[in-house]
Amino acid sequence: MAGDKVSFTVNEGEIFGFIGPNGAGKTTTIKTLLGLLFPTSGKAEVLGKPAGDIQAKQRISYLPESPYFYEHMTGAEVLDFYCRLFKMNAATRRKRVPELLEQVGLSRDGQRALRQYSKGMLQRIGIAQALINEPDLLFFDEPTSGLDPIAHKDIQDLILSQRKQGKTVFLSSHQLSDVENVCDRVAIINRGELVKMGSMDELLHAGRTIITVSHPGSDLVAKVQPLSEHISQDGEFTKFYTQTEENVHKIIDAVRGQATLVSVVPQRQTLEDLFVEIVREGRH
Amino acid sequence: MIIWAIARTTVGDALRKKILQVFIVVAIGLIVLSLSFSQTLSFSSQRGASSDFMLLKSFGLGMMALAGIFISLILGVTLIPQEFERRTIYTILAKPVKRYEFITGKFLGAILTLGIATGLMGITFILTIVIKAIGAQQLSASPTLGQMLGSTTEKVAIFDWNMVWGVILVYLQFMVLSSIVLLFSLIFTQTVNFFMGAAVYAVGFMSTVVISLGGAEGANVALQLFYKTISYVLPRFDQFNIPNQLLHPETQVTNMGAYTGMMALYGLLYTLLALVAAILIFERKEV
Numbered sequence: 001m002a003g004d005k006v007s008f009t010v011n012e013g014e015i016f017g018f019i020g021p022n023g024a025g026k027t028t029t030i031k032t033l034l035g036l037l038f039p040t041s042g043k044a045e046v047l048g049k050p051a052g053d054i055q056a057k058q059r060i061s062y063l064p065e066s067p068y069f070y071e072h073m074t075g076a077e078v079l080d081f082y083c084r085l086f087k088m089n090a091a092t093r094r095k096r097v098p099e100l101l102e103q104v105g106l107s108r109d110g111q112r113a114l115r116q117y118s119k120g121m122l123q124r125i126g127i128a129q130a131l132i133n134e135p136d137l138l139f140f141d142e143p144t145s146g147l148d149p150i151a152h153k154d155i156q157d158l159i160l161s162q163r164k165q166g167k168t169v170f171l172s173s174h175q176l177s178d179v180e181n182v183c184d185r186v187a188i189i190n191r192g193e194l195v196k197m198g199s200m201d202e203l204l205h206a207g208r209t210i211i212t213v214s215h216p217g218s219d220l221v222a223k224v225q226p227l228s229e230h231i232s233q234d235g236e237f238t239k240f241y242t243q244t245e246e247n248v249h250k251i252i253d254a255v256r257g258q259a260t261l262v263s264v265v266p267q268r269q270t271l272e273d274l275f276v277e278i279v280r281e282g283r284h
Numbered sequence: 285m286i287i288w289a290i291a292r293t294t295v296g297d298a299l300r301k302k303i304l305q306v307f308i309v310v311a312i313g314l315i316v317l318s319l320s321f322s323q324t325l326s327f328s329s330q331r332g333a334s335s336d337f338m339l340l341k342s343f344g345l346g347m348m349a350l351a352g353i354f355i356s357l358i359l360g361v362t363l364i365p366q367e368f369e370r371r372t373i374y375t376i377l378a379k380p381v382k383r384y385e386f387i388t389g390k391f392l393g394a395i396l397t398l399g400i401a402t403g404l405m406g407i408t409f410i411l412t413i414v415i416k417a418i419g420a421q422q423l424s425a426s427p428t429l430g431q432m433l434g435s436t437t438e439k440v441a442i443f444d445w446n447m448v449w450g451v452i453l454v455y456l457q458f459m460v461l462s463s464i465v466l467l468f469s470l471i472f473t474q475t476v477n478f479f480m481g482a483a484v485y486a487v488g489f490m491s492t493v494v495i496s497l498g499g500a501e502g503a504n505v506a507l508q509l510f511y512k513t514i515s516y517v518l519p520r521f522d523q524f525n526i527p528n529q530l531l532h533p534e535t536q537v538t539n540m541g542a543y544t545g546m547m548a549l550y551g552l553l554y555t556l557l558a559l560v561a562a563i564l565i566f567e568r569k570e571v
Contacts, residue, residue: 031374031571034374036377036571054382057378057379058380064374064375067371067375068370069372069375073293073296081289084285084289085286085376086379087286129375133379139378
């Protein structure tokens with residue numbers, strides 16, 4: 001089922017979030033773009049080349065979810081192995097491996113066997129192997145899953161630093177706050193179908209405004225009701241919820257002189273709200 | 285360079301498998317133990333030193349073959365599936381690595397591992413025979429002691445090149461078997477593959493019987509065709525065991541060097557075919 005109506009373009013230099021519930025087809029899409037899976041129909045291109053093209057792979061990298069490596073090797077040996085896959089000569093490898101260990105904060109642990117590494121350290125090695133070729137496009141699948149707050153923050157910073165260097169990041173994650181914080185654009189996939197895509201502002205700007213009024217009379221409530229999408233009572237306060245700016249002004253005008261206006265709070269919808277809404281809609 | 289990098293990593297990974305280490309150590313232990321086993325035979329029988337040597341060589345080669353077959357099966361069965369289980373395959377194939385480079389590297393790593401295992405067992409085997417031969421020569425130099433112990437004074441060469449050819453032939457069958465199991469691992473599950481591999485070896489080991497069944501007079505034509513097809517398709521593992529006199533007492537090969545060369549060619553060709561088939565399947569396999 002995974003990925004039967006998925007069509008999108010990722011722009012150069014952006015962090016593109018790719019989110020969806022479990023089984024929505026996120027990893028399938030990534031694997032298709034990497035040439036690990038083959039599309040039964042349609043077309044997948046990466047950096048202008050067909051998915052899986054060896055030349056394109058010189059310029060991309062991939063960090064799978066919970067990556068595992070050969071446990072008997074040390075961190076430095078694993079990176080040396082991955083450097084060899086890029087046909088780097090011995091001199092380049094000797095220079096590049098310590099640089100990578102430094103970049104991911106593992107300089108002091110490079111000579112330890114991976115079986116002694118914590119989950120966070122393994123994830124850092126995973127990121128280091130993804131940075132070997134200084135890729136133009138990075139695919140990160142759940143890069144922060146199961147990490148402690150420090151490692152989580154470090155990896156988030158590392159992703160942001162890639163954008164500063166002009167790299168493109170394709171980020172698939174369940175950590176919606178991460179996606180909201182770092183991504184420029186987001187695509188939401190559900191049941192193998194792309195259901196929403198846009199910049200963070202485009203997707204989340206349609207927030208509601210809550211106008212709180214103290215002791216409104218029944219006449220006022222009746223007058224404002226058509227302008228509100230929802231009204232709630234909280235003790236002596238009545239809250240009017242509305243979507244449009246025009247209605248906000250109309251409600252404020254109506255309240256003026258009739259009751260006490262306590263607050264006007266624009267509410268920005270979070271990515272999590274949007275995600276839950278979309279997934280729930282998809283179930284009906 | 286890529287193929288070599290993958291092969292090197294595969295060797296390092298494979299040699300750390302406990303089960304492989306156990307098979308190698310047990311086989312080496314049994315080969316060493318066969319020294320005392322054949323000494324007992326030599327001193328208690330009147331069959332002569334050469335027949336004891338034949339027995340010792342057959343036993344050693346048999347031990348090597350048995351351990352090596354299990355190592356080939358275990359190694360071949362887990363070679364690719366383990367890469368999926370550990371997800372290492374994703375990071376490797378996401379790099380500029382061609383699929384044939386991955387399969388060839390993994391296979392090269394497997395046969396290098398088998399080479400190391402065979403080398404260790406083979407050196408132990410040859411040393412065992414040499415030690416035994418030196419002992420037998422000392423015995424023949426002292427006829428009184430020999431007669432006292434009831435042994436003959438038959439002269440035995442300290443080093444026999446046929447032992448080396450025997451070890452090489454044993455290794456060649458490991459190579460062929462692991463290429464078949466590697467091919468199967470892209471189609472079947474690990475358990476099915478293990479038994480399929482063992483069955484292929486068993487049938488290939490009995491290829492003479494299968495060929496005779498294929499040519500049996502009065503037999504069902506379909507069955508004859510079936511046996512003939514099997515005898516043509518499956519590798520003839522029994523032909524790699526010619527130096528094992530316990531298995532082939534009737535066969536005498538006059539030039540073992542030339543025979544080994546011919547079997548090496550046969551083994552390499554079969555391995556190449558299996559490897560090409562594996563590459564073709566893997567090219568279109570979704571990972």
